Amino acid sequence: MKKILIVVLLPFISLVLSGQAGITESDSGVLRAGFAKADITPAIPVKLNGYASRKTYSEGIHDPLTVRAVAFENGGTRILLVSTDIGSYSAEVFPVFQKAIMDKFGLKESEIFLSTIHSHSSPILSLNSETGDPNNIEYTRTLQQKVLAVTGEALKNMKPVLTGTGRGSSPVGANRREMKPDGSITLGRNPYGVTDKEVLVMKITGEKGNTSGILYDYATHSTSLGPQNMLISGDVLGLSAQFVEKILGKDVITPAFAGASGNIDPWYRVLPGFNTEEGWIPEPVLLATMLGEEVVHVCRDIKDVHPGGMIRTAFAVLECPGKKSSDTDNPSAQPESQTVPVNITVARIGDDVAFVGFNVEMLTEIGMQIKSGSPFRNTFVITHCNGYSGYLPPAELYKEGGYEITSTRFEIGSSDMVVRKALRMLYDLK
Numbered sequence: 001m002k003k004i005l006i007v008v009l010l011p012f013i014s015l016v017l018s019g020q021a022g023i024t025e026s027d028s029g030v031l032r033a034g035f036a037k038a039d040i041t042p043a044i045p046v047k048l049n050g051y052a053s054r055k056t057y058s059e060g061i062h063d064p065l066t067v068r069a070v071a072f073e074n075g076g077t078r079i080l081l082v083s084t085d086i087g088s089y090s091a092e093v094f095p096v097f098q099k100a101i102m103d104k105f106g107l108k109e110s111e112i113f114l115s116t117i118h119s120h121s122s123p124i125l126s127l128n129s130e131t132g133d134p135n136n137i138e139y140t141r142t143l144q145q146k147v148l149a150v151t152g153e154a155l156k157n158m159k160p161v162l163t164g165t166g167r168g169s170s171p172v173g174a175n176r177r178e179m180k181p182d183g184s185i186t187l188g189r190n191p192y193g194v195t196d197k198e199v200l201v202m203k204i205t206g207e208k209g210n211t212s213g214i215l216y217d218y219a220t221h222s223t224s225l226g227p228q229n230m231l232i233s234g235d236v237l238g239l240s241a242q243f244v245e246k247i248l249g250k251d252v253i254t255p256a257f258a259g260a261s262g263n264i265d266p267w268y269r270v271l272p273g274f275n276t277e278e279g280w281i282p283e284p285v286l287l288a289t290m291l292g293e294e295v296v297h298v299c300r301d302i303k304d305v306h307p308g309g310m311i312r313t314a315f316a317v318l319e320c321p322g323k324k325s326s327d328t329d330n331p332s333a334q335p336e337s338q339t340v341p342v343n344i345t346v347a348r349i350g351d352d353v354a355f356v357g358f359n360v361e362m363l364t365e366i367g368m369q370i371k372s373g374s375p376f377r378n379t380f381v382i383t384h385c386n387g388y389s390g391y392l393p394p395a396e397l398y399k400e401g402g403y404e405i406t407s408t409r410f411e412i413g414s415s416d417m418v419v420r421k422a423l424r425m426l427y428d429l430k
């Protein structure tokens with residue numbers, strides 16, 4: 001009888017023992033990751049995102065649009081990061097996509113980073129038959145199916161991985177708040193203004209060291225093309241991802257994320273189109289190639305890839321004070337009592353990588369503050385993530401004025417609340 005008990009108990013004892021060691025084991029348990037991508041180039045003419053003056057349909061394709069997804073998992077906790085070659089997931093469209101992802105895959109809201117690269121040569125998303133163009137609504141429905149498909153595929157593709165991180169620098173983005181002689185601020189180029197030049201890269205390899213994907217984060221608008229352009233394009237960030245994938249090979253998938261770039265435009269901005277003069281490299285292609293080459297340089301320099309890494313995630317909605325309508329003639333300004341929601345999503349992988357997503361166009365000073373205050377060595381600030389509440393400027397720029405200040409819905413001081421909350425959430429993941 002005793003013998004049988006021992007035999008029966010032995011597996012339990014060894015389970016308990018490995019369970020004790022499992023505190024570290026689950027912390028550094030097997031990290032898995034999977035990638036997927038799909039073409040999302042519109043098959044029909046669509047209304048283009050980003051410039052209110054542009055009213056007619058797109059007139060062709062310059063380069064294809066793509067949705068790229070990466071899923072991570074460790075110990076049952078997951079992170080899904082989606083990069084979409086689109087302008088933004090509006091406050092109307094985002095909840096529909098989010099719910100579909102949560103319902104189908106059982107992901108929590110804290111595990112989802114649904115982001116866009118903010119291309120201004122991509123379709124407006126809409127599901128509203130009263131305000132949206134029928135072609136754009138049809139496009140958005142198709143996009144939803146494709147986002148679900150790449151999510152499913154990325155989750156299915158997950159296998160044990162090694163990861164490493166590195167950083168470079170790029171001059172492709174420039175501060176666009178140019179001061180005129182009379183002291184007013186106009187949209188232009190301010191080479192002396194604050195600019196976050198960091199190119200942050202995470203490399204993910206299989207157990208044998210073959211690169212399966214890279215994630216990168218850079219702060220720039222994708223607006224090298226202006227309102228006169230009627231061709232579909234991923235613009236700077238989209239074209240840079242196409243370049244990186246071409247160089248690294250067809251099996252490598254490279255989700256790109258727009259950092260805090262509310263006041264950062266590409267060095268060449270709002271051009272009428274792709275210059276076709278013989279011998280001329282069109283500016284969007286030139287800038288995207290410069291950025292893409294830096295991403296590849298950084299990726300190739302990452303020699304230290306390591307296994308494991310615990311995952312933790314959190315999500316919060318921070319209600320910030322809305323700008324009082326008396327402060328501005330901007331019709332989007334809120335009556336005094338209203339607040340504007342900031343969706344903040346945070347996640348960590350291992351000891352030195354964190355992602356922090358915001359549903360705003362955050363000005364670059366704020367992103368730099370979050371990166372420097374973060375307890376994680378490598379903090380990916382992902383804007384245009386999980387909805388859209390417009391520009392979030394730092395308090396010190398309200399006095400200067402300019403486009404981002406007149407069009408923001410946030411009352412002065414909101415950015416300090418967002419920085420404090422995001423840093424608190426990042427510290428709580430530690």
Ligand SMILES: [Zn+2]
Nearest residue numbers: 118221262361
């Ligand atoms: Zn913008």
